[in-house]
Amino acid sequence: MSQQAGRQMHLVGMVNPPTSQYAENWRDPLGRSDWLSGRFYADLARTLERGCFDMIFFADALAVPEDGDGDYGTTLRTAGKGSIYLDPITTVSLAAGATTRIGLGATISTSFVPPYAIARQLLSVDHLSGGRVAWNIVTSTTDAEARNMGHESIDPPGARYDRADDVVQTVIDLWNSWEPGALVHDRESGLFADPSRVHRVREELRLPGAHGDGVADGLSRGPLTLPRSPQGHPVLMQAGSSPRGRAFAARWAEVVFAVGDSEEGMRALREELRERARVDHGRDPDSIRVLQGVQPVVGWTDADAEAKLRMLRNRIDPAEALVKLARLLHADDLDPQALAVDVLAAHRGATGSMGFEDMLAAVSTQRGFTVADLAIEQALNQLHPQVVGSPATVADRLGHLYLSGAADGFIVFPALYHSSFEDFVAGVVPELQCRGIFRTGYTGATLREHLGYRLH
Structure with missing residues (x-):
């Protein structure tokens, strides 16, 4: 082990x-x-x-x-x-x-x-x-x-x-x-926080119109x-x-x-x-x-x-599952009998997540999914x-x-x-x-x- x-x-x-x-x-x-x-x-x-x-x-x-x-x-x-x-x-x-x-x-x-x-x-x-x-x-x-x-x-x-x-x-x-211990909270001395232990992230920011042709970096000065x-x-x-x-x-x-x-x-x-x-x-x-x-x-x-799994699967409407898959892939219509890997390749990039699409393609290839199969599995568990x-x-x-x-x-x-x-x-x-x-x-x-x- x-x-x-x-x-x-x-x-x-x-x-x-x-x-x-x-x-x-x-x-x-x-x-x-x-x-x-x-x-x-x-x-x-x-x-x-x-x-x-x-x-x-x-x-x-x-x-x-x-x-x-x-x-x-x-x-x-x-x-x-x-x-x-x-x-x-x-x-x-x-x-x-x-x-x-x-x-x-x-x-x-x-x-x-x-x-x-x-x-x-x-x-x-x-x-x-x-x-x-x-x-x-x-x-x-x-x-x-x-x-x-x-x-x-x-x-x-x-x-x-x-x-x-x-x-x-x-x-x-x-x-x-803030460094560890920077918050002192000492009532007797009157020191709340030690400024020497609190720091800026950066001293300057590049801002539009400042420092020549600087570009806003959208970050922060701190602390x-x-x-x-x-x-x-x-x-x-x-x-x-x-x-x-x-x-x-x-x-x-x-x-x-x-x-x-x-x-x-x-x-x-x-x-x-x-x-x-x-x-x-x-x-x-x-x-x-x-x-x-x-x-x-x-x-x-x-x-x-x-039996629970069959119940979950049986409650999925195949036609509705196809509609949802078409929305996910930005497709107007899908042939339920087509090979899922071919359809995924044709709509590459539609979801905005290449890693997710790679996972869909890998599982579809491994299991020989049709589009109809992929639609059902996507509705059941998103192929997890x-x-x-x-x-x-x-x-x-x-x-x-x-x-x-x-x-x-x-x-x-x-x-x-x-x-x-x-x-x-x-x-x-x-x-x-x-x-x-x-x-x-x-x-x-x-x-x-x-x-x-x-x-x-």
Whole structure:
């Protein structure tokens, strides 16, 4: 077994209602529909905390997804992924107030939010939660998002990642602009904070019309208006799967959200990221946790779980699934009998995420999907690996992937809110604990401690 003694599996719950990865979630009688209420998120965070999850994290996008003609009608009519997104900072703050230990991940785009705002928002919640926050770093991917944020179109992937490198470095610099111990708060001497231990990020900014032909860099001078948090600063999380995205993850990410189409693919990606982190950036390979996305379908027996999966699949309307896939690929019409790989190649770049499209193509090739097959699987699980069975069966599979070095843990996608998470916490978590590969309780107070990292 390749895992070091004493290390344990990490679990993160991903939240993005009304659908999650299962398109019919919002219509299912076992799925909760109060996702515009605070109670929905408070209950969910407490459920995952009861299961000793490392973190709950909230996905985000800045626009309702559009088709090739710029129409958002299909997304809204079918409750497509992205039809509803609450502000993640607001939502993560609510979850912080409902819990005491679980980590809290918020998604914020580097393409449109100023570094100072990112640094202050995240560090504020990090302080208020006792050091439990992570930043899920995204660059945004669509023209619709760009237009909502006052831009004509989205930048090419390379430019977005170059911008992200600058933004992440500036955010980290702002978080570090107060040295440890800079907040003195000495009532007797009258010294509140030691200014010699608080620093600017940079002395000058390049601004339009200033310093000759300077160009606005959109960064920050600092210092931040907050000292360090109990964990030093928020954990960095990232999900890029393209070659440029993997390079970005190797440089910055402490938690990587990955999707593998096979055990061998999962292991190869983890090894690649660890090696890139070591060779390209001088990082300790153990400073990066690679978590694979999975959609568990848990029943009290294997037969029960298979029946649940059939029920989920049977509730998908094939015609509606084709409509949703056409919207995703910006296609006017799709031949259900065509080979999925050919259609994906013809609509390359439509989603704005090359890594996601590469995953769709790889799985479609491996399984010989027609377009109709791809549409159903996309509606069922967005082609993320499913683990189906009794609690013991699911724990066996996850435990094997973990112990064999294919993953440091898992991002758990629910098919249904909240029942899928409740099934996992009630059944699978105790099985993992019995095997000695998952915690039976939190031993630290901060997210960094949950992840096995030293405090910054």
